[in-house]
Amino acid sequence: MKLYHGNIVYSKTREELVECQNSYIAVQDGVVEGIYPVLPEKFAGLPVTDYGEGILIPAFSDLHVHAPQYPQRGTAMDALLYDWLHGYTFPLESKYKDLAFAQKVYDAFVEDMIAHGTMHAVVFGTIHPEATGYLIERMEKAGLHAFVGKVNMDMDSPEYLCETVETSLKETEQFLEKYMENKTAKPILTPRFAPTCSWKLLKGLGEIGKKYQVGVQTHLVESRWEAEHSVHLYPECGSDTGIYEHAGLLGNGPVIGAHFIFPREDDIRLLKKYGGYAVQCPDSTLNIIAGIMQTGALSDRGVNIGLGSDIAGAANLGIYSQIARSVQLSKLKEFYEPEGNRTITFAQAFWMGTKHAGALFGNVGSLEPGYQFDALVIDGITDPFHALTPSQSIERFCYLGETGHIKARYLAGEAV
Amino acid sequence: MKLYHGNIVYSKTREELVECQNSYIAVQDGVVEGIYPVLPEKFAGLPVTDYGEGILIPAFSDLHVHAPQYPQRGTAMDALLYDWLHGYTFPLESKYKDLAFAQKVYDAFVEDMIAHGTMHAVVFGTIHPEATGYLIERMEKAGLHAFVGKVNMDMDSPEYLCETVETSLKETEQFLEKYMENKTAKPILTPRFAPTCSWKLLKGLGEIGKKYQVGVQTHLVESRWEAEHSVHLYPECGSDTGIYEHAGLLGNGPVIGAHFIFPREDDIRLLKKYGGYAVQCPDSTLNIIAGIMQTGALSDRGVNIGLGSDIAGAANLGIYSQIARSVQLSKLKEFYEPEGNRTITFAQAFWMGTKHAGALFGNVGSLEPGYQFDALVIDGITDPFHALTPSQSIERFCYLGETGHIKARYLAGEAV
Numbered sequence: 037m038k039l040y041h042g043n044i045v046y047s048k049t050r051e052e053l054v055e056c057q058n059s060y061i062a063v064q065d066g067v068v069e070g071i072y073p074v075l076p077e078k079f080a081g082l083p084v085t086d087y088g089e090g091i092l093i094p095a096f097s098d099l100h101v102h103a104p105q106y107p108q109r110g111t112a113m114d115a116l117l118y119d120w121l122h123g124y125t126f127p128l129e130s131k132y133k134d135l136a137f138a139q140k141v142y143d144a145f146v147e148d149m150i151a152h153g154t155m156h157a158v159v160f161g162t163i164h165p166e167a168t169g170y171l172i173e174r175m176e177k178a179g180l181h182a183f184v185g186k187v188n189m190d191m192d193s194p195e196y197l198c199e200t201v202e203t204s205l206k207e208t209e210q211f212l213e214k215y216m217e218n219k220t221a222k223p224i225l226t227p228r229f230a231p232t233c234s235w236k237l238l239k240g241l242g243e244i245g246k247k248y249q250v251g252v253q254t255h256l257v258e259s260r261w262e263a264e265h266s267v268h269l270y271p272e273c274g275s276d277t278g279i280y281e282h283a284g285l286l287g288n289g290p291v292i293g294a295h296f297i298f299p300r301e302d303d304i305r306l307l308k309k310y311g312g313y314a315v316q317c318p319d320s321t322l323n324i325i326a327g328i329m330q331t332g333a334l335s336d337r338g339v340n341i342g343l344g345s346d347i348a349g350a351a352n353l354g355i356y357s358q359i360a361r362s363v364q365l366s367k368l369k370e371f372y373e374p375e376g377n378r379t380i381t382f383a384q385a386f387w388m389g390t391k392h393a394g395a396l397f398g399n400v401g402s403l404e405p406g407y408q409f410d411a412l413v414i415d416g417i418t419d420p421f422h423a424l425t426p427s428q429s430i431e432r433f434c435y436l437g438e439t440g441h442i443k444a445r446y447l448a449g450e451a452v
Numbered sequence: 453m454k455l456y457h458g459n460i461v462y463s464k465t466r467e468e469l470v471e472c473q474n475s476y477i478a479v480q481d482g483v484v485e486g487i488y489p490v491l492p493e494k495f496a497g498l499p500v501t502d503y504g505e506g507i508l509i510p511a512f513s514d515l516h517v518h519a520p521q522y523p524q525r526g527t528a529m530d531a532l533l534y535d536w537l538h539g540y541t542f543p544l545e546s547k548y549k550d551l552a553f554a555q556k557v558y559d560a561f562v563e564d565m566i567a568h569g570t571m572h573a574v575v576f577g578t579i580h581p582e583a584t585g586y587l588i589e590r591m592e593k594a595g596l597h598a599f600v601g602k603v604n605m606d607m608d609s610p611e612y613l614c615e616t617v618e619t620s621l622k623e624t625e626q627f628l629e630k631y632m633e634n635k636t637a638k639p640i641l642t643p644r645f646a647p648t649c650s651w652k653l654l655k656g657l658g659e660i661g662k663k664y665q666v667g668v669q670t671h672l673v674e675s676r677w678e679a680e681h682s683v684h685l686y687p688e689c690g691s692d693t694g695i696y697e698h699a700g701l702l703g704n705g706p707v708i709g710a711h712f713i714f715p716r717e718d719d720i721r722l723l724k725k726y727g728g729y730a731v732q733c734p735d736s737t738l739n740i741i742a743g744i745m746q747t748g749a750l751s752d753r754g755v756n757i758g759l760g761s762d763i764a765g766a767a768n769l770g771i772y773s774q775i776a777r778s779v780q781l782s783k784l785k786e787f788y789e790p791e792g793n794r795t796i797t798f799a800q801a802f803w804m805g806t807k808h809a810g811a812l813f814g815n816v817g818s819l820e821p822g823y824q825f826d827a828l829v830i831d832g833i834t835d836p837f838h839a840l841t842p843s844q845s846i847e848r849f850c851y852l853g854e855t856g857h858i859k860a861r862y863l864a865g866e867a868v
Binding site: 106107108109110111112113114137140141144319322323325327328350351352353360363364365367368370371372379381382419420421422424428431432433434435436438439440 | 522523524525526527528529530553556557560735738739741743744766767768769776779780781783784786787788795797798835836837838840844847848849850851852854855856
C-alpha cells in the first residue's frame with residue numbers, strides 16, 4: 037500500500053470535474069484503493085509521500101500520434117498539406133527502413149511523451165515492420181498502454197512508401213502474431229486512409245481483423261477532399277467510414293478515426309454503432325487547415341471523442357495543451373458555424389483527454405477506486421498572491437503549462 | 453566590447469529571415485557592432501562567450517498586455533466576455549487600490565515577462581495611479597522598453613472602477629509629469645475603450661496628449677459589438693478609430709489599437725495615416741470569441757501589425773507562442789473567409805513579433821548593427837538524429853518552446 041497526500045482532481049463524468057483538496061490517495065498494487073479527506077486509522081503508521089500544494093491528476097491519453105514524424109515537429113509549417121507530405125513527411129517516413137535510425141527516434145519519442153504526461157496512446161508507425169516492432173516493444177517495456185500500428189498503403193503514394201498487397205498483408209499478420217500477447221502495448225490495424233489503400237488491401241486487412249479480433253485506426257473524413265475522394269473511389273460504401281465497414285474492419289476491436297471533421301450522417305451512425313472514437317487534433321487541424329471538428333455537437337449526440345497530438349501535423353506532445361485548444365476551437369466553431377454547434381467546457385475537454393479516452397485501454401484515465409494509478413503531480417502553477425482552487429490550477433496548467441510543471445509521474449503505481 | 457559565438461537568426465525585412473550559422477556577434481556598449489562568420493583580427497585575444505549550437509535571436513515585443521490581469525491568466529476561460537469581465541476581471545482590477553497587492557503582482561509579472569523573453573511591451577495598468585506608478589517604475593528599473601498607461605474609464609463600468617472626469621484627467625496628467633523623463637519605460641494615454649469613456653474624458657485626454665506629445669493605446673474594433681456601439685455613441689466620428697482622431701488623441705506619439713478585428717475602411721485609413729499599430733492577440737481572440745484579425749491582408753495594405761499576449765484574455769506570456777498562433781489563425785481565416793485573406797508565413801509573423809514591433813520603441817527587435825543587444829539564446833530544441841537549420845529550430849521553438857529553452861537573456865547587452 038502506498039499513500040500520497042495533496043490536492044486531487046479527476047473527471048467523474050463528462051460534466052463533473054471532481055476536486056479533493058488536502059486529501060490522501062491510497063494505492064494498492066498500482067491501483068487506486070480510495071481517496072480520503074483524513075487518513076483512515078487502517079493506514080496509521082504507513083509512510084505518506086506528501087506533495088503539499090501539488091495536485092494529483094490522471095495521466096493523459098493521446099489518441100492520434102505519428103511516432104515517426106517526431107523529428108519533423110514544428111518545422112515547415114508554412115507548407116501546404118500536399119507539399120508538406122511529399123516534401124517532408126514521406127521522405128522522413130522512408131528513413132524507417134533503417135532500424136538504427138528508428139531506434140533513436142522512438143526512444144526519444146517515448147521519453148518525451150512520458151515527459152509530457154501521456155501514458156496511453158494510439159500510435160501510427162510506418163510501413164516498416166521491424167521499426168514498428170521496435171516501437172511497440174519499447175512502449176510495452178515502458179509499461180505504457182498503447183495501440184500501435186504498422187501502416188498499410190499500396191496506392192497513390194510515393195513509390196518508396198508503396199507496398200504490394202501481398203507483402204503488406206503478410207507483414208501485418210506477422211506483426212499481429214508477434215505482439216498479440218503483449219500486456220499493455222497492443223497491435224492495431226493501420227490502413228493510412230482510404231485514398232492510399234486498394235480494395236484488395238482493405239478487404240485483406242478486414243479478414244485479418246476478424247481472424248485476430250483486432251481493431252483499426254485510420255484518418256476519417258479529415259478534409260473535404262478526403263471525404264469526397266474516398267466515396268468517389270468506393271461509391272458502394274456510402275461514406276468514408278462505410279468503406280471500413282464494408283471491408284470488415286469494424287467490430288473487431290477499437291475503432292479510432294482521426295480528425296472526423298466532415299462526417300456524413302452515415303459516418304456518425306457507423307462510428308456510434310461500433311463504439312468508435314473520433315479524435316480531435318486541435319493544433320494539427322489549425323496547421324494543416326483542415327477545419328474544425330464539431331466537437332460539442334458530436335459529443336452531445338453520443339459520439340466518443342478523444343484528443344490527439346497528431347505529431348507532426350502539430351508540434352506539441354502535451355495533451356494538456358490540446359485540451360485548452362479544443363475549448364478554444366469549439367468557440368471559433370460556434371463563431372463561424374453557429375448552426376448546431378456549441379462551445380464545450382473545460383471540464384468536458386479534460387474528460388475527453390483523460391477518463392473518456394482512457395476507457396479505450398481499460399481502467400486508466402481517472403483516479404477513482406479501481407483505476408490504475410497512472411498519475412501526474414502538477415505544481416508551481418499558482419501565484420502566492422492569488423488563491424486558486426485545484427481545478428482552476430489545472431485549467432491554468434492546460435492553458436499555459438510546461439513540462440516543468442509536472443513534478444512527478446506515476447505509471448501503474450511506479451514513479452517514472 | 454563583448455563577443456558571442458553561436459547561430460544567429462533575426463528578421464531583416466517582412467519577408468527575409470536572416471540566419472548566420474556558426475558566427476560571431478560583437479556588442480559594443482550594449483549595441484550590436486557587427487556579425488562575423490570568422491572572428492576579425494581586431495578582436496583577437498578578446499574573450500568570447502560561446503553558445504555552441506545555441507541560437508541567438510532578438511528579444512520579443514508584446515504590444516498588448518494587461519499587467520493587473522496577470523493573476524487571472526488561464527482561469528474561468530469557460531465564462532463569456534461579459535461574465536468574465538464583471539465576474540473576474542473588474543473585481544480583480546479593483547484590488548489595485550491596494551499598493552502592497554499591486555507590488556507583489558507587478559514584481560511577478562515583470563519577472564515572468566522577462567523569463568518568457570519579452571523585453572519590450574505596451575502595457576495596460578488600472579485606473580489607480582499609485583499602483584500603475586509602481587509598475588512603470590519597476591519596468592524602468594529593469595531597463596525594459598515599455599509604454600505603460602494608467603487606465604481611464606468614466607462610464608458604463610462597475611461603480612468601483614468608475615472615475616470622475618476631473619479625477620481621471622488630473623491623475624493622468626500627474627502620471628505623465630512624473631514619468632515623462634523616464635529613459636525606457638514611458639507613459640502612454642490609456643482610455644480603456646470608447647464604450648467606457650465619455651466625450652468629455654476623451655477630449656480632455658486629447659488635450660493632454662497634445663500638451664505632452666504622448667501617444668495612446670486602447671482597444672479598437674475588438675468585437676462586432678464594440679465596432680458598432682462606439683460609432684453609435686459617437687456617430688459624428690465615422691469609425692471607432694475616428695473617435696480618437698476627433699478627440700485629438702492621434703498624432704501625438706505612438707498609436708496602439710489592440711485587436712482591430714472588425715475595422716471599417718475609415719479605421720484602416722486612420723491607422724495608416726497616423727502610423728499606428730494594430731495588435732493581433734491570437735490566443736485571446738480565440739478565448740473571448742472575438743473572431744480573427746485579417747492579418748495578412750492588413751499587412752499587405754501597409755498597416756503596421758504587432759503581436760500581443762493580452763494577458764489575461766489569453767494565458768501565455770510567450771510572444772513566441774503567439775507567433776505560431778498567428779500563422780495558425782491566418783490559415784483558419786483563409787479557410788473560413790477566403791475572400792481577400794491569405795495565410796501569413798512564419799517569417800512574417802516572426803518579424804511582427806520582433807523587428808517590426810520593436811520599431812515602436814527605438815532600435816530594438818533585431819540583431820543588425822546599431823540595434824540594442826536585447827537578445828535570447830535558444831537551445832535544447834533540436835534532436836541529435838535530425839539536423840535542423842537555425843531558422844527551422846526557431847520555427848520549432850515558436851510552435852513548442854518552453855521557457856526552459858531560453859538559456860540566456862540579454863537586455864541592453866547585460867545578462868538578465
